[in-house]
Amino acid sequence: MMDRDRAGEWITVGEQGKLEVPSRPFIGFIRGDGVGPDIWKATQMVVDASVAKVYRGDRKIVWLELLAGERAYKSVSEWLPKNTVSELRKCVVSIKGPMTTPVGEGIRSLNVALRQVLDLYACIRPVRYFSGVPSPVRRPERVNMVVFRENTEDVYAGIEWPAGSDESRRLVRLLQDQFGVHIPHDPGIGIKPISRFGTRRLVRRAIRYAIDRGLSSVTLVHKGNIMKFTEGAFRAWGYELAAEEFGRETITEEAVWDTHGGKVPEGRVVIKDRIADSMFQQVLLRPEEYQVIATPNLNGDYLSDALAAQVGGLGMAPGANVGDNCAIFEATHGTAPKYAGLDKVNPGSLILSASMMLQHLGWNEAAALIEDSLEKTILSRTVTYDLARQLEGAKEVRCSQFAEAIVGNMET
Numbered sequence: 001m002m003d004r005d006r007a008g009e010w011i012t013v014g015e016q017g018k019l020e021v022p023s024r025p026f027i028g029f030i031r032g033d034g035v036g037p038d039i040w041k042a043t044q045m046v047v048d049a050s051v052a053k054v055y056r057g058d059r060k061i062v063w064l065e066l067l068a069g070e071r072a073y074k075s076v077s078e079w080l081p082k083n084t085v086s087e088l089r090k091c092v093v094s095i096k097g098p099m100t101t102p103v104g105e106g107i108r109s110l111n112v113a114l115r116q117v118l119d120l121y122a123c124i125r126p127v128r129y130f131s132g133v134p135s136p137v138r139r140p141e142r143v144n145m146v147v148f149r150e151n152t153e154d155v156y157a158g159i160e161w162p163a164g165s166d167e168s169r170r171l172v173r174l175l176q177d178q179f180g181v182h183i184p185h186d187p188g189i190g191i192k193p194i195s196r197f198g199t200r201r202l203v204r205r206a207i208r209y210a211i212d213r214g215l216s217s218v219t220l221v222h223k224g225n226i227m228k229f230t231e232g233a234f235r236a237w238g239y240e241l242a243a244e245e246f247g248r249e250t251i252t253e254e255a256v257w258d259t260h261g262g263k264v265p266e267g268r269v270v271i272k273d274r275i276a277d278s279m280f281q282q283v284l285l286r287p288e289e290y291q292v293i294a295t296p297n298l299n300g301d302y303l304s305d306a307l308a309a310q311v312g313g314l315g316m317a318p319g320a321n322v323g324d325n326c327a328i329f330e331a332t333h334g335t336a337p338k339y340a341g342l343d344k345v346n347p348g349s350l351i352l353s354a355s356m357m358l359q360h361l362g363w364n365e366a367a368a369l370i371e372d373s374l375e376k377t378i379l380s381r382t383v384t385y386d387l388a389r390q391l392e393g394a395k396e397v398r399c400s401q402f403a404e405a406i407v408g409n410m411e412t
């Protein structure tokens with residue numbers, strides 16, 4: 001610990017959650033499983049190059065490797081060591097590759113576990129189009145949104161019991177005997193909690209994001225027409241928070257039409273809401289009408305991936321899990337084990353997540369250099385296999401070669 005303390009300094013959280021970032025901050029990283037080590041190596045190369053080119057030695061990231069997932073299990077027989085959790089807290093800002101999660105059995109999702117134990121209540125997914133990326137839609141450049149997905153509640157809280165279990169049968173009897181609810185024979189049971197506290201803090205962060213960046217609207221996406229006391233409450237609590245804490249900076253869509261003849265008063269952020277299934281159509285047909293989206297967990301999971309498909313897929317989709325005292329930036333795709341160690345997959349998701357991380361630190365110039373250089377590389381048609389098979393005349397390169405090409409396109 002003493003050696004690394006001399007090499008760098010810890011980030012701290014000041015008043016109102018403002019980060020105090022030293023010139024040589026410690027940043028934790030988890031390589032991840034499957035393709036994680038490949039895309040992490042590429043990402044580290046790009047990030048270090050951008051910071052060096054922009055700040056010319058005045059700033060530097062001091063990387064600290066932390067263990068989780070398969071690498072941790074092989075080393076210390078734990079999937080998520082307690083020491084890793086404590087180090088993530090101490091680092092304040094970290095980044096990670098994808099981690100293994102078995103479907104239907106075994107360990108719970110490590111991603112979900114990290115979000116819950118560190119109270120990373122906001123999953124933030126910016127979705128924008130980079131010129132030259134193949135897309136299934138005709139006008140992908142119209143997509144430029146940020147999804148704020150509640151991260152700790154809803155079905156992802158993991159409150160469930162399998163069919164045939166004693167717990168499931170007891171809960172069914174309780175619901176039938178005391179609440180008169182008819183339930184099909186011997187089901188698996190899950191509970192969907194959505195709270196006023198969880199909703200308000202997510203919507204608060206989404207509105208602050210819109211105000212700070214001069215964006216025009218925040219849309220609450222819900223299925224409140226059916227789930228009235230969970231997702232319907234999310235909608236109501238979102239409007240309540242906006243009125244109470246941001247009354248001077250925001251205005252409801254209804255008030256825009258009823259009071260201002262459809263014209264938004266200057267400097268106001270419009271708060272509106274949409275039913276979740278309708279929103280999937282809206283982001284295809286009229287994406288330019290939406291800037292920031294705030295939504296419960298499951299809706300956000302579906303919606304952010306659907307939006308990513310419009311701009312080239314998960315290989316180009318960054319993400320972050322953020323709380324009041326800690327943030328973890330991550331690749332948004334899976335481990336793709338069949339490609340592990342082949343130096344093949346697109347590192348774009350993790351590279352763009354690293355760009356988000358630099359913005360979070362306030363190192364906006366280095367973040368912009370990464371994104372500009374990434375776009376130049378794609379426009380030159382020097383891309384990994386996933387994009388090369390969709391681009392006529394493309395030069396297919398390995399994961400590491402793609403990173404090298406991005407670095408080669410950096411200009412300051």
